[in-house]
Amino acid sequence: MVLRSNIPPRRLAVGDSGQERSPISGAGDNISSPARALEPSCLAPEGDQLRDAGLPADVVETILSARAPSTRRSYALKWRVFESWCVTHHADPVHCQVVSVLEFLQEKLSSGISPGTLRVYVAAISACHTLIDGVSVGKHPLVARFIRGARRLRPPTRATVPSWDLAIVLEGLSGTPFEPLESAHVRFLTLKMFFLMAITSLKRIGDLQALATSPSCLDFAPGLVKAILHPHPNYLPKVPFSTINPVVLEAFSPPPFTSPEQERLHLLCPVRALQIYVHRTSQWRKSEQLFICYEGRNRGAAATKRIMSHWVRDAIALAYEARGQASPLELRAHSTRGVASSTAIARGAPLQQVCDAAGWSSPHTFIRFYSLDVHATPGSHVLESTSQSHV
The missing domain is CATH 1.10.150.130 (Tyrosine recombinase, N-terminal domain)
Incomplete structure (x- = not known):
């Protein structure tokens, strides 16, 4: 995930800064919905x-x-x-x-x-x-x-090592049943796309829920070298800022390939997965929200944050099974932020840049709640490849 200064941010109008806006939810073509009635x-x-x-x-x-x-x-x-x-x-x-x-x-x-x-x-x-x-x-x-x-x-305890290995998950996502993405079941396509988006963007589930497919919110650069995703204008993040930066995904190991290894690594490209996901879901999409339900009576409707949290856990568990290993215990969707941000820091990304990308108000938040001992996790270097060593 890359934040570029040449990508114009969405500014919040002064009159809007004090208003509550609901996250994207529900079905239908109207991406924004009124705030849920409170008890x-x-x-x-x-x-x-x-x-x-x-x-x-x-x-x-x-x-x-x-x-x-x-x-x-x-x-x-x-x-x-x-x-x-x-x-x-x-x-x-x-x-x-x-x-x-x-x-x-x-x-x-x-x-x-x-x-x-x-x-x-x-x-x-x-x-x-x-x-x-x-x-x-x-x-x-x-x-x-x-x-x-x-x-x-009862002092709080915090795991210093994630319960799952990023390298194993990425290897699992590179093969069956997640590949080839063009013909994989839409469930595996959705799980892979959402996990790659979560791990490369550092965003909260609510921030990912705010992404949309409308032309003003999603743009692919020529040659699919990058994708620029803006949240819907009605979205108010958990930590309000004067500006809302877009998510910029850079293509990883794009063609033409010079080696079989490059072709294999391209299977983890988030831009590729995003383009395939948008194309395949367009036939039955009922909402402009980027991530939609893929089965049942709500097929095509906007996915809730609870459903998205299940997607992260399911992606990790299925990736482990694809590698012939038992699923880790106590999986938490939120752990992707700790794994991704800690790995980015370990690979030399500036701390403040990571905090800005993740939407943390200060570096203290990262250090206290999200910093993990990524060096204790074998293969965590794989994230450097999928994110192109940028934040």
């Missing part, structure tokens, strides 16, 4: 508190729209769990005392919930609960000390 059980208490403070209705609506749609859905889910707990314990979820909140959190901690997830529960409760002792639930001294205690009792 009133979470938003109503928070909105009531803001209105009780004397704020106008339109101001309240703008404040409620400050969080990303995915965050609002997560809060709504966590709030429903807390509401249900309060009902069984005869407590008012909006006005209960801090002891009730702490009892709820302790029950979740004892059940195996991680301290990180507990913080999401606290944030969701804080958004809807009234102030306790003049402060929000999340800033209450006892709640803050509880979270610190939970982290000390």
